[in-house]
Amino acid sequence: MSxxxxxxxxxxxxxxxIRFSWxxxxxxxxxxxxxxxxFVVSVVWWLVRNTQHNLEVRxxxxxxxxxxxxxxxxxxxxxxxxxxxxxxxxxxxxxILNTLKVAVVGxxxxxxxxxxxxxxxxSKNWLVAKLAGVYVEVIRDLPxxxxxxxxxxxxxxxxxxxxxxxPVQGVFLSNRGLKLPWIDWQPAHSAAAWIFVAGCIALWxxxxxxxxxxxxxxxxxxxxxxxxxxxVVAPAAxxxxxxAPWVVDWPALRGFNFVGGLNVSPEYFALLIGxxxxxAGFIAEIVRAGILAVHTGxxxxxxxxxxxxxxxxxxxxxxxxxxxIIPPMTSQFLNLTKNSSLAVAIGFQDIVSIANTTLNQTxxxxxGIAIIMAVYLTISLSISLFMNWYNTKIALVxx
Numbered sequence: 001m002s003x004x005x006x007x008x009x010x011x012x013x014x015x016x017x018i019r020f021s022w023x024x025x026x027x028x029x030x031x032x033x034x035x036x037x038x039f040v041v042s043v044v045w046w047l048v049r050n051t052q053h054n055l056e057v058r059x060x061x062x063x064x065x066x067x068x069x070x071x072x073x074x075x076x077x078x079x080x081x082x083x084x085x086x087x088x089x090x091x092x093x094x095x096i097l098n099t100l101k102v103a104v105v106g107x108x109x110x111x112x113x114x115x116x117x118x119x120x121x122x123s124k125n126w127l128v129a130k131l132a133g134v135y136v137e138v139i140r141d142l143p144x145x146x147x148x149x150x151x152x153x154x155x156x157x158x159x160x161x162x163x164x165x166x167p168v169q170g171v172f173l174s175n176r177g178l179k180l181p182w183i184d185w186q187p188a189h190s191a192a193a194w195i196f197v198a199g200c201i202a203l204w205x206x207x208x209x210x211x212x213x214x215x216x217x218x219x220x221x222x223x224x225x226x227x228x229x230x231x232v233v234a235p236a237a238x239x240x241x242x243x244a245p246w247v248v249d250w251p252a253l254r255g256f257n258f259v260g261g262l263n264v265s266p267e268y269f270a271l272l273i274g275x276x277x278x279x280a281g282f283i284a285e286i287v288r289a290g291i292l293a294v295h296t297g298x299x300x301x302x303x304x305x306x307x308x309x310x311x312x313x314x315x316x317x318x319x320x321x322x323x324x325i326i327p328p329m330t331s332q333f334l335n336l337t338k339n340s341s342l343a344v345a346i347g348f349q350d351i352v353s354i355a356n357t358t359l360n361q362t363x364x365x366x367x368g369i370a371i372i373m374a375v376y377l378t379i380s381l382s383i384s385l386f387m388n389w390y391n392t393k394i395a396l397v398x399x
Contacts, residue, residue: 051366066362067092073357075349077265088358095354096375102271102350103337103379109276110336111329114283119313121288132284139281145342147278152270152346161257170250172258178269179251182262188242192235199230206230267348271340279336286328290321322394330387334380341376351375 022028055062067089074084078094079101120132139147156175158165164174170181183189203226210221251261294317302312344353352372359368 062364062366064364064367066358066364066367069362071358071361073354073361075354077268077349088362091354091358092351092371095349095351098348099337099340099350099352099375100379102268102275102340102343102348106272106275106279106336106340107333109272110279110283110332113276114280114332115287117280117284118287118291121284122291136281136284139277140285144274144278144339145345148270148274148342148346151273152266155266155270161253164253164258170261172251172253174258175266176257176263177266178264179258180262180264181251182249184245184247184249186243186245188239188245191242192239195238196231196235199234203227203230265348267343267346270346271343271348275336275339278339279332282332282335283329286325286332287321290325291317293324294320319394323391326387326391326394330384330391333383333387337379337383338376 020027068087070085071088071091072084073088073091075082075091075094077098079097080090080094082090082094117132117135120128121136123129123132155177158173158175161172161174161176164172164176164179166172172179203223206226207223210223214220249260249262251258251263291313298316298320299312302316303309307315340350341352343350344356347353355368355372359365362368
């Protein structure tokens with residue numbers, strides 16, 4: 001038995017026009033949107049006008065012209081050359097780099113420690129699982145500021161340089177910070193480092209091409225010769241052509257302090273320990289939840305094939321758990337970056353500390369706060385964009 005469909009039912013129904021009546025839902029929606037936008041614009045306009053009036057009454061200059069003036073601000077540690085005779089712009093750049101130094105190193109270390117603790121909480125070893133559980137509960141229940149002050153007090157109570165702890169040759173720990181051996185950095189090292197970075201990018205491109213060819217003809221292709229050439233041979237060749245300097249700068253006690261080597265200040269060390277241990281406690285729970293989200297059948301199938309538990313975790317479970325782990329992990333990376341602003345409590349000069357000193361000296365409070373907000377907003381958006389891109393890359397593609 002055949003049935004026919006009325007052609008009139010296949011036509012798109014005509015769109016109804018907007019009636020200028022409160023009974024029309026679309027007309028009401030437009031009116032409410034206009035009212036809300038107008039209210040927001042009015043509030044912003046009032047705030048701007050009120051701020052300008054108050055600044056004029058108090059004869060406070062506005063603008064960012066102060067950035068070109070001499071800072072006269074001493075900064076204990078910086079990644080670039082800086083003296084108090086430099087401008088406020090240079091001082092703020094030093095603060096931004098110090099903030100990035102904390103955020104980047106902290107994110108890497110917190111991810112490693114948090115992953116280890118999250119896996120340890122699921123260990124079949126009773127003692128390991130309980131110790132990891134105690135760590136997570138204690139760390140997450142204590143305020144971060146209290147932990148920073150605790151670590152800073154511990155480091156300040158260490159013996160002086162003459163009685164410094166020397167756990168490994170060339171490594172000294174005292175109330176002046178951590179001293180480590182370091183190489184005498186030369187232009188050849190910088191050139192080799194840039195070639196290594198370029199090699200990583202080239203290796204990623206080659207890997208994509210090889211995978212596409214493998215998908216096309218089914219023939220596997222080795223990546224290790226390319227990796228050896230890009231990451232080892234090319235940097236070593238550049239380093240050798242530019243003189244191949246390799247002088248290890250060992251720290252040594254001279255008088256009342258150490259000279260040479262790499263110095264990690266007590267302020268930076270305490271801040272890094274506090275941020276890493278605190279954030280790792282939250283990351284551990286995220287990793288544990290992500291692993292538990294993988295169906296137990298995946299474990300059973302892999303173990304039936306004879307794979308040992310570490311290989312099952314590395315090759316099967318963690319790649320699937322990443323789809324659950326990445327979104328909340330992004331929030332923890334952002335939290336670590338923003339929590340680094342507590343560095344001012346223990347004397348580490350990051351962007352908040354330097355900007356606060358700048359606005360106190362110049363009176364440019366609005367500009368100083370705007371710079372701090374812009375820096376953290378830029379860093380946070382960069383982290384979010386990268387993590388969202390990575391989350392998209394590992395997401396399952398539905399047909």
